[in-house]
Amino acid sequence: MTYQSESAAAGRHIFPDLARAFALFGIALVNVGVFAYPMMSGYHAGGLRTGFDHAAWFLVCALFLFKSYSIFSFMFGVGFAYQIDAAERRGVGFPGRYARRILGLLFFGALNISLLFFGDILVIYAVLGTILFFFRKAGVKALVRWAVALYVVQIIFSIFFTGSFWLWGIYAPEEMAKEMATLAETDARAAAVFSAGGFMDAAAFRVEVWLENIAFMFMMQGFGAFSFFLFGLAAVRSGLIARPEAAFWSRARRVYLPVGVALGLVGAGLIVRAETFMDPMAMAGMTVTTLASPFASAGYLGLIAKWAAGREGPARTFFARGGTATLTAYLLQGLLFSLIFSAYGLGLYARPGAAACTVIAVAVALFSLAFSSLWRTRFARGPLEIVLRGWTYLGAR
Numbered sequence: 256m257t258y259q260s261e262s263a264a265a266g267r268h269i270f271p272d273l274a275r276a277f278a279l280f281g282i283a284l285v286n287v288g289v290f291a292y293p294m295m296s297g298y299h300a301g302g303l304r305t306g307f308d309h310a311a312w313f314l315v316c317a318l319f320l321f322k323s324y325s326i327f328s329f330m331f332g333v334g335f336a337y338q339i340d341a342a343e344r345r346g347v348g349f350p351g352r353y354a355r356r357i358l359g360l361l362f363f364g365a366l367n368i369s370l371l372f373f374g375d376i377l378v379i380y381a382v383l384g385t386i387l388f389f390f391r392k393a394g395v396k397a398l399v400r401w402a403v404a405l406y407v408v409q410i411i412f413s414i415f416f417t418g419s420f421w422l423w424g425i426y427a428p429e430e431m432a433k434e435m436a437t438l439a440e441t442d443a444r445a446a447a448v449f450s451a452g453g454f455m456d457a458a459a460f461r462v463e464v465w466l467e468n469i470a471f472m473f474m475m476q477g478f479g480a481f482s483f484f485l486f487g488l489a490a491v492r493s494g495l496i497a498r499p500e501a502a503f504w505s506r507a508r509r510v511y512l513p514v515g516v517a518l519g520l521v522g523a524g525l526i527v528r529a530e531t532f533m534d535p536m537a538m539a540g541m542t543v544t545t546l547a548s549p550f551a552s553a554g555y556l557g558l559i560a561k562w563a564a565g566r567e568g569p570a571r572t573f574f575a576r577g578g579t580a581t582l583t584a585y586l587l588q589g590l591l592f593s594l595i596f597s598a599y600g601l602g603l604y605a606r607p608g609a610a611a612c613t614v615i616a617v618a619v620a621l622f623s624l625a626f627s628s629l630w631r632t633r634f635a636r637g638p639l640e641i642v643l644r645g646w647t648y649l650g651a652r
Contacts, residue, residue, distance in 0.1 A: 269575045270499045270563035275330050276578035276624055277559055281323025283588050283620035284315050287612045289374050290592040291604060293442030294464065296531045298609045300442060308609040309527060315613060316523035317516070318551075321479070321544050324376065325552040328480040330581075331380060332387070332487020333496055339391055340491075353388060356647040357381050363582065363639070371589035373461040376480075379473065383481045390485060395493045402485035406549060409478035413545045416475070417538040424535060438533055449597050450604040457597055479545065483552070499560035508561065512554020518547030577624035580637025584623040591619045 288297045298312050338356075342349035364377030390398065424431045441464070448460045490496045495503055525540030526532075532541075562571060577584065594600035595615065607615065627637055636644060 268497055268499075268563070269571070270496055270560055271330060271333050272575035272578035273559050273563055273571070274326055274556060274578070275581045276574040277555065278323050278327040278330060279578070279581060279584050279588070279624060280617075280620045281319035282327060282585070283592075283616045283623070284319050284613060285323060286372070286374060286588070287592060287616035287619070288312070288315075288609070290372065290589075290596045291607065291612045293445040293605075294374070295438045295533055296442050298612075299529065299531050300446075301605055302607075302609045302612065303527070304608045305610065311610040311613040313523045313527045315609075316526050316540070316544065317519040320519075320523070320526075321541075321548040322515070322519070322551045322555060324476070325479065325483050325548045326555060327376070327581075328380075328483035329487040329490070329552065329556070331384070332484040332489075333491055334487075335384070335387055335391075335484070336488050336491035349391075350388070352647050355649060356643065357384050359643045359646045360384065363586065363643070367586060367589055368465050369458045369462050371461075371586065371593045373465040373468075375465070375589075376476075377585075378469075379477060379480060382473075383477060383484060386481065387484050387488070390488065393488075395489045398485045398489035398492065402482045402489065405478045405485070406482040409482065410542070410545055412474050412478065413538075413542040417535060417542050420533070420538050421535040435531075435533070438531070446605060450602065451598050454597075454599045457593075457599070479548065499564040501560075504557040504560035507553040507557030511550040512557060515547045515549070515551025515554050518543055519551055522547055573628050574624060576631045577626075577628035579631055580627035580640055582643060583630070583637035583639040584627045586639060587623045587626060588619055591622065595619075 288302070292298055292300050292302050298308065303309050303312060338353065339349055342352065358381075360377050361381040364375050364379075364381060367375040367377055390401070393401070420431075423434075444460065445464075448456050452460070495501055522540045522543035525543065526537050527540075529535075529537035529540065531537065565571075596602075596604045598604065630637060634641070
């Protein structure tokens with residue numbers, strides 16, 4: 256059965272699959288810097304050596320930072336709505352299956368953190384997905400209101416942290432210097448572990464860093480991610496996902512996209528000029544980028560909607576089919592990056608500049624999507640999706 260006939264039989268639209276593929280591509284471009292360089296400094300720790308490096312990092316920040324994960328979160332909400340609809344069509348219970356699915360995500364997230372990537376999003380999704388369950392009966396207007404309110408909270412948190420760092424540097428410079436020294440020490444340990452340490456050294460360090468930063472990650476990402484969960488759920492409930500030709504997507508392309516890109520360029524300029532990610536200037540840049548994300552993400556979705564509403568073609572089918580196995584592709588990206596940059600792999604940690612890392616990320620993203628797409632020509636689901644589905648429907652008749 257072809258992708259088109261399979262999708263038609265399942266009542267699935269190509270738009271969400273294309274959006275997932277786009278999100279996975281952008282996630283690879285953003286995440287590669289955390290695999291290749293210390294998390295707190297990123298490319299600022301020696302990865303910005305040439306004009307090409309600065310340009311590559313600037314474009315990644317302007318076009319993909321926070322936007323790719325926002326679209327990924329949006330699609331989580333879309334998937335949640337599809338799961339509810341599927342359970343209702345079959346007349347089966349939803350809560351038990353969804354609870355097992357969340358536990359499955361938590362399991363894969365824990366594996367990802369310890370074995371591959373401490374910037375994992377799956378654990379956060381599992382926690383937020385539990386809260387999302389309580390919004391399953393909300394109407395479209397209520398979902399949109401909650402989503403907007405929560406994203407405003409996310410922006411407020413970002414402004415608060417930016418202001419705190421700025422004031423900290425002015426009124427408590429000695430304490431600020433101590434904190435920066437601690438962060439520099441963490442970066443130095445990361446460089447030692449990933450450039451010379453073994454697999455178990457890297458695993459232990461990942462878990463340690465994740466535990467130290469999980470509260471900060473929830474505050475800086477959690478409200479925004481959950482906001483997009485709700486936007487995604489509302490998009491299905493309103494019928495927008497099923498209508499890529501809808502006027503909203505045209506408006507998103509014409510109005511929201513230019514605003515998002517313009518703000519993204521400003522935010523990227525501040526981030527690239529900073530010395531570390533924890534520099535007040537970088538924090539200000541991330542605040543502007545946070546503000547840009549909803550506009551840019553909506554605009555990108557508008558572009559994807561136009562592609563989805565257009566003529567069928569091999570490229571569109573190839574990427575859409577790859578977007579049906581996002582768990583597999585996401586974890587495959589982490590596996591490839593860890594093998595490329597860690598000492599127990601190719602050992603390229605902190606060696607390529609930002610431009611070369613971006614090229615590597617493009618290759619990894621395309622490979623992960625190609626693997627998923629080609630796998631799906633032979634199997635109904637991706638390999639890890641088979642495992643997750645088997646656990647989700649454990650004992651089901």
